[in-house]
Amino acid sequence: MKRGKPQKLIALLLVLGFIVSNFAVTAFAAETVKPYCTRASTPVMAVNLGGNEDVTYGGTNFKKQSAYGNLKVDVKGPSDSVNPSGTVNAFSIIQAEKCDENHGLEIEDCPDVGGTKNLAYIANGDYTAYYNVYFPKGAKGFIARVSSDTEGGYIELRVDSISGEVVGRCLVENTGGWEKYEDVYCELNKNIEGVHTLYMGFAGERDGLFNVNWFRFTKSPYEPIMTKSRDGAAEGAYLYKFIDFGEESIPAKFKAHFSSGVSGTISVRLDSPTGDVIATVDGKNGSGEVEGRIVEYVEGIHELYLTDDKNGTLISKVDWFVFEPIAESKGVSDGNLQNLVKTSVSGYNVNLEASLDKNNVYEVYIHPVEFREKNRQIFDLYINGTLVDTIDTEESGLDWEKKGPYITKVLDDGKLSIECKSRQGIVSLAGLEINKITYSKAFSDVKIKDWFYIPVMELASQGVIFGKGNDMFKPQDHIIGEHVAYIMFNVMKVSIAENDKQFSPEKYRNLSDVPPNYWAYPYMSAYYNYFFREKMLRYDVNTRVPYSAKEYEESKKVRREEFAMAIIGARRLDYNEDGRVFVLDPYLEPSAMLNKYKNKDADKITDSFRYFVELALEKGLMKGDQFGNLNPKNPVTRGEAAAFIYNALNLDENNFVKPKQGEKLSVPRITARKRNINVGILILPAPAWDSINNIAVNDSNPDFTLMELLNRNINKPMDWELVNPHPPAFDKSEYKNIMHLNSSKIPGIDNSSYSDFCAYFKDLKSVAQAQTDLEADITYLGTVGYTENINKSKFFKYWEVDLDDPNLTPEMIARDYDLLFQTSHGEITYTKDVQDKVKAFLKAGGQLWWENCKGLEIESGDGFTEEVKFISLHPGHNRKYPQIPVLDEDGKMHALFDNIYRINPEKTSRVFAPGIYNKNSEISMLGDGEEWLNDDNRYLDELLPDDIVILNIENTDTGEILPNMAVRNIDNEDAPDGRIVISTNDIGCGISKFVDRGGGKAVEDYKFCYNLLGWMSKIDVSFDETTVNQWDGGSEFSVEATFTNNGAKKQVYDVTYIYDSKLWNLVPTSDFKNYKQTHLWIKAVDENGYPKKIELEPNQTEVVTFKFNIKKSNLRCYDFTIKASESGVKYTRDMAETLYRLNNIRVEKPVFSGRQNNGGEASFNVTINAPEEPDSDLRTEDYELNIKIKKDGSFIDPETVVNNIQLLTDGNTPPLEGYNYKYLIDNKGVLYLKVIIEDTIITKPSEKIRLNISLKNLDGASYEVVGKIEVIDPISRHRLAFSDEAVYKVK
16 A cells, blocks of 8 residues: 555543542632532640740740649650660671672781771772661761871761762871871761661772771760670779760769669769769669769760779669760740740650540650750651651751641540650650641541541541542542542642742632643643643654553552652752752662662563652652562552652652742653653774783773663653664674673573574664663773773674764764764874864754863864864872853853753762862862872863853962863854864763762762763654544544754754645634643744744643635545744754644555344454555554444444454465454543454455454344454554445345
């Protein structure tokens, strides 16, 4: 069958209405949104804890504690810590070499006294990890045993995440030699308790910083010391080692707890059993807690000895002792508040229990009070056995706080228990408030004992969720896309109102009610449209294959991985003050949250949603089930959805912040529909010397894993797929002798076997994707030209673009690639043929990223562009000059530093930021400066006047500002300008070398590359929304054109279109008559009312429906071409021109015959005849037979009566790949059977396809079948031809 050029076309978007009016999306502009129910809070008790008088503060009357007979208060002493099984105690000596992770260090014999091994050859950026380190309560400082014969550096401590906060930073200086060991110390700046992974990182200005023998942590005297946890006994005294009083003495009290009364005095002595007495306590007052006196204030780390005046016979009666900082009230000036906080209930464990009405909801507020300057209270708050908060007065610095509300249930026992367990200091509570919560209306199927009761009712009272008719919520039903869209919209309204007091959420029932020019509208729309439109499509967005009816029922359910995206969007957690959040990549960062599920089901997460799942895990909004599985593909129930959203709304973080005047809120592209980013690594001659094997080589691709790493990283925009449109040929013989470098781990094959390799892999792309070792430098030394490294690059050959390929013309490369990357590791002279090809590529509008990796030198006349020199400055001592972005007239950085991601010019999120920079920022760390410690500071010289410098380095010795990165445009007369991004800081190496180092390595380099690819992108025009396959051949038809700005900046486009008005006519539209108010992205319309000039923000997508009236119905096709191009530029690369073709080719109707009836069964044959003009094009087609069944004139579900479908073959049957069938639903809601005969080629008039269809379960009614044939392009899913309907009576 003859056909036109195939175009992408997808099936009808059929959006079903919500099940009930509660979910309707009709606009009610004059009507405010009323929640499902209202919520009332009634005070039950307000207690002045520890007080003997009533106090009024803030409008609340706090009654004295004794007024409440239904409240029990229990204060307990400190808990005895027990070293958990399988852990290492932080207070013990930990041998540094016994690490669980070693990143960059070597281990050698240790000459220190008592030493066995030590960490050695420590370089800047190296780190170790120690699993299951148990920190008892009271960890205060850190001691390490070190040696150094250099200027040393720093030890940086983090817990649980290599990208976490630094909790201690310890300076190591020259100790006088590598064999001369000393102790170094630093105080922790944060409370640490419990079992953690300890990360010990190293920073400095060189390799060979220092050696580490062992380390340990010190104890604080301001936390109770259990007497039985002594480190030894001597001369009738108990010994306690490494007690850390800190660097300054503070006023304190001394207390001890006695198991029974004793007659005598207990003393604490310093550094020996007979040392100076620093505290005493008299035990004659009986058992319990007894306050003593301080004799002498102490600084530093000491051994403490607990002694008595009875030769050691009394100290066994002491349970614990402690030094307590003195409390001094300074910050409370309000008299009423002073009356409340002057008394409190205090202790190391404070338990409150209230007897309340059964089976009700309550909200709890507590009032912690803290007047100590040191060792301020930190405690875990448990309500009814569940940890609900950690109160940290150390962080807040407040003397008094009101914390809450904490919403909880009281069930059949009528008890509400509140437990406050100290993690640091003494818990002190001045007040307690409990209110009873009631709701005006309940859901009949949501009971108070249901785990989701509180989330459902709280959200219902806020107008976030509603029921499903008859006051039912149906919590066990799976939630579908359009319902999530509605919930998300309501949650976003609440989030926005928190930060924008002028926004009234009750005024907006639907997204369409929000003005398009409202600052948060674009972001809201991006997430809303995914769930409301894309999630409800009846076909796969990437393959465009229609779902069967059963498949559609499943596809519209929102999976857990998708709901992770919803809860992130609900509070705009994918952005913060520094721009789009860059999360930990599981491949690069061992501490990424997804690695906790690495051996479970993390690999089941769809690539598009990994970013959101990792972020939700990091924010504590998602966790695994009791078996440790994330279950990313499981559909979410309505009850689970309520819990997810409720937790998100209770998160303190809310990044819906109104932008400053003149700025726009950044918006991501939220879609599972992938688009190709066409990239490649340009292979040019690069002679080098293999110094290991002493041979000359050609090292043309030293950063060979770059594109693979960029494509795999979790932070890649969700709709991107990096591809090489013209990869080299797959020559399997190249791999025969290098299989030892293959890092694939394919199950079921021998991955080291060449024959298995050849049998399994069919193309270069699959070879690259299978590699697990993406390190681009085997030596880890920066060795240029190493033959093994070059051999390893062949496993990533998919990404190469070779100019010597005779099938690739410069014009083709310029047209088909968004970006080519080319780098060099040394002096190069390009031959004339290479120069000519690259010049031709640039003259055709090609875009090139040209990077000087190491000392690139090009003599005049040897380059493919005008001369530019790469020069290095060497100030010595591994000093790196700061890198400074060039700002435009509005004070903004170039888009390469701020579009998809912002590369921060002021600070860095990096973990082990080297201490070698004059200015420590992401911009200054751009490149490989920390991977290769050296003083090579590069800049560009002899730039052209029109070159645009976007980054400088500052010579801090002279104050000179020198260009470091520039953009060069290649002027062309009859084509878009070519473009070269010239960089000298070796970003490619920053990503592809030391891949396993972790610690936030190369964050800014990844950001730059994604910004670069985004900057190179352009407008896209598609017809993906057009429902051509539902056209019945009538006179009216609509073409839906989708315009998307994939670039990095706001752009104005001219829109033009071409069609033959003799064949079909464009009908004038009134859709945009008020475009200045309703469609702000439209800047002008044409005479028919359609947009002719549009302005799109980055990632903005808009759809325009062009309505046609077909004049001549007997034509084979109708063409419509749309062009969108950068306004005001004659030859622009930011342009797209797309042809839409409506095929009107008809094929013969299906021929029914051979009817047979047998009681409740029947069968018939269907024949699909060859077209009148058999196809001379040998591409395959899918022939699809659509069958509807009528019973007594009404359509029925065909699945209830179809028994079997059989393909009948004979000599006239064309070559077939097979057939399948599915049950679908059309745009009128009618179920039908679709039989698909796949990949068929009909070339002869005599060929035909015959099927036999048998039916069952037929009763005495009349049955008819209605059949229609469609011919579909199997690639684009574009309908190529169709038939009229045929009707056949079966019974």
